[in-house]
Amino acid sequence: MRARPPILALAPLVTIALFLVPIAAGLGGTLLPAFGWFPAIGGMHLSLRPWAMLFAYPGFATALRLTLAVGIGATLLSLGLAIGISALAQGRPRFHRLEQLLTPLLAAPHAAAAIGFAFLLAPSGWIVRLLSPWLTGWHEPPALVTIEDPLGLAFIAGLLLKEVPYLVLMIAGAAGQVPVAPSLAAARSMGYSRPVAWLKIVLPQVYPQIRLPVYAVLAFSLSVVEVGLVLGPSDPPTLPVLAARWFADYDLRLYFPAAAAASLQLVLVVLAIASWRLAERVVAGLGRLWIERGGRRGAARGAALIGAGLGGLALAAGLLSLAGMAVWSLAASWRFPEFLPAHWSFRNWARHADAVLPPAAATAAIAAAAALLALALALLCLENEQRRGRPAGNRALWLLYLPLLVPQIAFLFGAQVILVRLGLDGSFVATVWAHLLFVLPYVFLSLADPWRSLDPRFARIAAGLGAGPWRVFFRVKLPMLLRPLLTALAVGFAVSVGQYLPTVFAGAGRIATLTTEAVTLSGGGDRRIVGLYAFLQAVLPLLFYSGALLLPALIYRRRKGMA
Amino acid sequence: MRGLALAGVAIAIHGRSLVPPLDLEVAPSEVVTVMGASGAGKSTLLAYIGGFLDPVFTATGRIYVDGREVTRLAAERRGIGILFQDDLLFPHLSVGGNLAFGLAPHLRGRAARRRAIEAALAKAGLAGFAARDPATLSGGQRARVALLRTLLAEPRALLLDEPFAKLDTALRRDVRSFVFTHARERALPTLLVTHDAADAEAAGGRVVTLAGGA
Numbered sequence: 001m002r003a004r005p006p007i008l009a010l011a012p013l014v015t016i017a018l019f020l021v022p023i024a025a026g027l028g029g030t031l032l033p034a035f036g037w038f039p040a041i042g043g044m045h046l047s048l049r050p051w052a053m054l055f056a057y058p059g060f061a062t063a064l065r066l067t068l069a070v071g072i073g074a075t076l077l078s079l080g081l082a083i084g085i086s087a088l089a090q091g092r093p094r095f096h097r098l099e100q101l102l103t104p105l106l107a108a109p110h111a112a113a114a115i116g117f118a119f120l121l122a123p124s125g126w127i128v129r130l131l132s133p134w135l136t137g138w139h140e141p142p143a144l145v146t147i148e149d150p151l152g153l154a155f156i157a158g159l160l161l162k163e164v165p166y167l168v169l170m171i172a173g174a175a176g177q178v179p180v181a182p183s184l185a186a187a188r189s190m191g192y193s194r195p196v197a198w199l200k201i202v203l204p205q206v207y208p209q210i211r212l213p214v215y216a217v218l219a220f221s222l223s224v225v226e227v228g229l230v231l232g233p234s235d236p237p238t239l240p241v242l243a244a245r246w247f248a249d250y251d252l253r254l255y256f257p258a259a260a261a262a263s264l265q266l267v268l269v270v271l272a273i274a275s276w277r278l279a280e281r282v283v284a285g286l287g288r289l290w291i292e293r294g295g296r297r298g299a300a301r302g303a304a305l306i307g308a309g310l311g312g313l314a315l316a317a318g319l320l321s322l323a324g325m326a327v328w329s330l331a332a333s334w335r336f337p338e339f340l341p342a343h344w345s346f347r348n349w350a351r352h353a354d355a356v357l358p359p360a361a362a363t364a365a366i367a368a369a370a371a372l373l374a375l376a377l378a379l380l381c382l383e384n385e386q387r388r389g390r391p392a393g394n395r396a397l398w399l400l401y402l403p404l405l406v407p408q409i410a411f412l413f414g415a416q417v418i419l420v421r422l423g424l425d426g427s428f429v430a431t432v433w434a435h436l437l438f439v440l441p442y443v444f445l446s447l448a449d450p451w452r453s454l455d456p457r458f459a460r461i462a463a464g465l466g467a468g469p470w471r472v473f474f475r476v477k478l479p480m481l482l483r484p485l486l487t488a489l490a491v492g493f494a495v496s497v498g499q500y501l502p503t504v505f506a507g508a509g510r511i512a513t514l515t516t517e518a519v520t521l522s523g524g525g526d527r528r529i530v531g532l533y534a535f536l537q538a539v540l541p542l543l544f545y546s547g548a549l550l551l552p553a554l555i556y557r558r559r560k561g562m563a
Numbered sequence: 564m565r566g567l568a569l570a571g572v573a574i575a576i577h578g579r580s581l582v583p584p585l586d587l588e589v590a591p592s593e594v595v596t597v598m599g600a601s602g603a604g605k606s607t608l609l610a611y612i613g614g615f616l617d618p619v620f621t622a623t624g625r626i627y628v629d630g631r632e633v634t635r636l637a638a639e640r641r642g643i644g645i646l647f648q649d650d651l652l653f654p655h656l657s658v659g660g661n662l663a664f665g666l667a668p669h670l671r672g673r674a675a676r677r678r679a680i681e682a683a684l685a686k687a688g689l690a691g692f693a694a695r696d697p698a699t700l701s702g703g704q705r706a707r708v709a710l711l712r713t714l715l716a717e718p719r720a721l722l723l724d725e726p727f728a729k730l731d732t733a734l735r736r737d738v739r740s741f742v743f744t745h746a747r748e749r750a751l752p753t754l755l756v757t758h759d760a761a762d763a764e765a766a767g768g769r770v771v772t773l774a775g776g777a
Contacts, residue, residue: 185615188638189645190716204655292663
């Protein structure tokens with residue numbers, strides 16, 4: 001076998017170094033101040049004082065409880081609803097239409113969905129307007145608190161809007177390797193109702209493959225900051241929001257308890273994932289007993305129906321949230337309780353164009369750079385794997401998921417300290433790199449399956465015709481895989497557009513994107529302006545997705561085999 | 564009337580007739596074979612009887628099981644068992660687990676269910692196989708387990724969708740006689756779909772030939 005060119009042989013190493021070194025260094029940079037060591041601001045001795053400061057914070061216990069309730073509650077619910085939808089809908093002929101419907105929700109950043117959801121829930125939002133005045137008797141927006149409730153219910157619901165479609169898609173992808181329709185037919189011919197058959201036959205085969213995405217949802221829901229800022233309670237907030245607030249404070253002494261809170265966040269996530277793993281075993285054991293009891297319908301069918309109903313509601317709320325922002329941004333006058341504005345205009349857009357364009361351009365530039373870099377790295381790694389003739393194992397997959405499992409707040413602060421040392425903080429390069437950490441896993445995962453399942457005989461035939469490996473790469477593999485390539489690019493772009501915390505930290509507050517601006521503005525301010533930012537933030541990735549779908553269709557319009 | 568009955572069953576696709584109107588009665592213990600070239604609509608006919616017809620097809624006519632009309636019932640309420648070309652043993656369950664999945668739910672209690680499964684396995688010459696991983700079974704063993712699973716669900720009619728097509732010739736004879744013996748023993752009306760004349764001969768019953776929609 002021919003030796004691999006160095007650019008390929010080094011690709012996995014460079015990729016891993018790009019991941020592991022910054023994460024490890026960042027974690028170290030957060031852990032040391034958590035134990036009092038931060039010479040730059042006078043922390044010269046190791047001590048437990050930061051922890052004492054954290055525990056002494058009056059709302060600490062509540063914040064901790066809230067963090068766990070939101071993180072675990074949102075994960076359990078989104079998994080349950082996604083399972084309900086899949087149990088009811090998968091294996092039906094028109095299931096792919098549902099998948100198409102999910103695209104705008106998948107492309108929209110968490111912050112945009114959260115802001116749109118806050119609009120939807122607000123006393124003057126669509127839900128109240130829909131019920132007023134005929135049911136509620138309200139002619140004025142009521143004085144109700146609908147978001148930022150102390151139990152974090154709006155927070156959890158806001159997370160569901162994004163996590164349910166994501167998990168539905170992950171389940172559908174994993175089910176691609178299971179003969180779903182024939183297995184369901186076999187089970188139904190034995191008397192099983194469709195949802196029970198799906199739960200007993202498809203789910204146990206699919207779950208091992210969606211385990212890592214579920215852990216990623218768990219870690220994210222525990223650690224998310226921007227959704228908490230928009231929808232969560234603020235006094236006290238969840239632990240990661242508290243840490244982010246302290247990190248951003250002018251009082252530098254708050255760095256110490258902030259670092260302690262961020263380190264505790266890491267511990268929470270590790271413990272939560274470990275407990276989830278244990279619970280999986282228990283559930284699997286109970287599930288086997290349940291399967292062998294042979295029940296054909298039972299309560300599970302009702303549970304699946306309820307799950308699917310609530311899941312459908314979450315999807316509808318997500319789509320309405322996105323639509324609502326567009327309507328607000330175009331509303332000239334919109335009296336309560338009218339369902340739609342009486343007058344529409346682009347005046348709002350025109351007036352704020354000067355303010356919106358720079359962050360929009362920055363968002364697009366960072367996202368394009370991060371997505372292209374991620375695509376190049378993923379391609380090199382996959383090509384290396386293929387020429388080496390050995391696929392990366394399970395351990396590599398865990399490594400790839402690492403940035404999605406480690407809480408962002410726990411290493412971004414430490415990483416920022418290092419960036420300051422290198423004089424790179426607040427630069428375009430640093431921001432792109434920080435985004436790359438989160439973009440690369442998604443781009444790689446999106447590309448890996450289609451790349452690996454391309455029939456290897458095409459490459460062999462090309463080689464037999466005298467084409468060298470690079471010629472095969474550029475002239476056979478890339479063109480044949482144009483569609484998944486562009487899809488991976490669009491996924492990467494969308495992930496980058498959605499990044500909040502990495503932009504805030506690596507950008508050192510000097511780089512403003514649509515996401516950071518929208519979250520900042522969401523606190524108060526004019527709904528028309530917030531709607532504009534959040535809408536653009538949601539629409540930018542969607543444009544990319546549409547391009548990823550249209551371009552291959554256009555290029556291969558005379559090639560039916562590529563349709 | 565006991566058995567499986569079709570009354571004026573016809574299937575069309577995009578307005579083109581695929582299966583012409585068909586009247587057929589299959590008595591308990593009887594095996595009727597439906598023959599036809601591939602694409603003649605044999606499997607589509609079985610899908611309609613079983614309740615799995617793809618909505619691109621339009622079908623008319625009525626289906627009765629033991630005198631009860633099941634045409635509009637969901638697949639799971641028809642009491643019609645099916646064996647497919649693939650055995651579709653569920654890979655996440657043991658052999659015993661697969662059979663427990665099939666075993667009718669009115670038999671309660673883990674011990675009683677386990678005994679029923681052991682007995683079924685023993686009768687099929689597979690004693691002691693309950694804990695085995697289906698992936699370690701031979702093709703013939705898999706086919707037997709698949710039939711046992713279907714029968715343990717206590718169907719009142721049996722559809723066979725070319726279940727022998729993927730077995731090699733030596734095995735085919737064994738599995739065929741295993742399937743027919745078990746079906747007769749339970750007095751099941753059985754409808755077999757095949758394009759292999761040897762299958763029809765082994766079934767030994769009436770043969771209906773579908774000409775195909777051409």
